Amino acid sequence: MTITTCIFDAYGTLFDVAAAARVVAEEPGREKLAAVWPQIAADWRAKQLEYSWLRAVAGTYVPFWEVTKDGLDWAMERAGLQDDLELRERLLALYWELPAYKEVPFMLAHLKAAGKNCAILSNGNKDMLEGAVDSAGVGTYLDALISVDKVETFKPAREVYDLVGARFGYAPEEVLFVSSNGWDAAHAAAYGFNTVWVNRMGLPMDRLPGKPGRVLSDLSTIPELV
Template identity: 30%
Template sequence: MSFDPDAVETVTVDSYGTLVDPSAAVDALDDHVEATESISDVWRSKSIEYTMVGNFVDGYQPFYDMNRDALRYALAAHGVELADDVVEEVLSVYHELEVFGDVRDGIGRLVEGGYPVYVVSNGNPEMLASMVDHAGIGELIEDTVSAHEVETFKPDAEIYRHAAARTGTPIGSIAHVAGPSFDVQGSMHAGMFGVRLDRTGEPWGPYGPEPDLTVEGFHEFADALGV
């Protein structure tokens, strides 16, 4: 469906890569390995793969644990061994990621315009609590909705339907803002407006429907809503 700003009552947003910059985790890895870029690419892709496979084989575990397993795999695939405490040190950076520059003021415009804003994320509750606290956006965010609450990960429609129920908003009146294509498509499949926040300039790709709306930041999204 095409984006209809008049139909939007509530906004949900993804977390990592949308609100906060996960590149600090790569920087932390760089302190301990040489093939940082290659390892981080495998780490990221394997983390997504594990969550999606877990949805279909009843293999749910909290995202922090999925992320640890993915990092372990990426290291092993490159013949690198790191002590357990070093692995935990790298992972702990996820609790202290820096917020993108447009987030506070951009989301502030949404809130002032009357739109409640919720975080909907694969991250487990502890990760989301520390993310919101470190980013300093607690006064702007209505609440966080974690995949842990339903023990299934994006892009399963269940998590978006659960988020709609948590917000008390009809799912067709929610705009979900995210970077990853699977998250945008998952929200659209569940019945939300899918808004792609394109921070990377990468092409959308030929698979699946186009996003209902594409923006480069939260200010552009606020403009689209007329606030």
Template identity: 40%
Template sequence: MENSIKAFVFDVYGTLFDVTAIKKECEELYPGYGEKISQTWRSKQVEYFMLRQLMGNYATLYAITHDALKYALNENDLQASKENEQKLLDAYLHLPLYSESKEVLTQLKDKNLVVFSNGSHDMLDPLVKNAGLEELFDQVLSIDDVKQFKPTPASYQYALEQLGIESHEVLFMSSNGWDVSGAKSFGFQTAWINRKGMPVEELDLEPDYIFDDLTGLLKWK
């Protein structure tokens, strides 16, 4: 199966970019609360897009990220000024790459490299551009084009149609266990970038590969 791969498809948040780094900006604006805000913000972001998917009430990830931030601030009884909210939302467009991300992508640049994210283009495209990754990717795909969040089968079907290949010819990478499980269930080959040393999800959908970080992908160099 390793030799059948025709597209290397990357999730973004937590996979290429460190979303936990947002706690620095949170701490600067709300001293003593950076860790709490950032953790709730991320967990509510994921919870809200999954709830909206279940309810059939779509909103872009940018809008959802804003709502999740407001919840995180309210949870901690913090003043949610428009100025502070915008500063934190802008920080999401400048998230830092993990230390190995750009080097691994550069070494794999002769492959078909693709971004596939729940991020809407209004936050995804600036993020990729600000990190200097535009030239490394052949395609940047957003579920906003079909308004079906991962891990729905319809979201992965959209990506597959854009790639124009068979499902088993895709190697999908994510640090999110739920995303890897969804991709595996759909029929993609999967590589779980298990940065936190977490156990495999109990969904009877074992990842094809498990790596501590993206350097494990260099076996396909």
């Protein structure tokens, strides 16, 4: 069946989540952060995801922005920087301006030229996604920004993936779902989507019921698949 719709995860897939810590670490007077920014970036992302899963299981949903702040607070405390409130605010501000990976505009432009629907399906709340999309300048290529806020739970809950069909009206087999999270691509595959795992870090395959249909190192060849 022909692929009609290309759905992308946002954070880590289209947008570089490590950029906030990396950029701030390069600013004058940020020597303490410069020494630990890779750890903070990794811990921030790990806790952001862990807290979303735990909240989904426990039924204690809050918007992803609250999860993002909680994850940063944990990461900063682990690095001994929890008292630097100005640094915290600076890092959080830049999370609304994450850059897209360099291949993203070209890739999306080619998909739209081929007549494909393109959208984001993300844990991020709508205003977070709008900020990242506007900052990266890729809004013209996207038909929808779909947030889990509509169902008040997080990926990989099935009701999150249901949002794609509700928005576009296509069967799962007509959808190409792309994520940099192996667990997300695996669950999307089990749901019935065609899937691509963008494995930028060369990680092992997750041991989960579903398996991504393709594994790529970046997004540049996505248009060739559809």
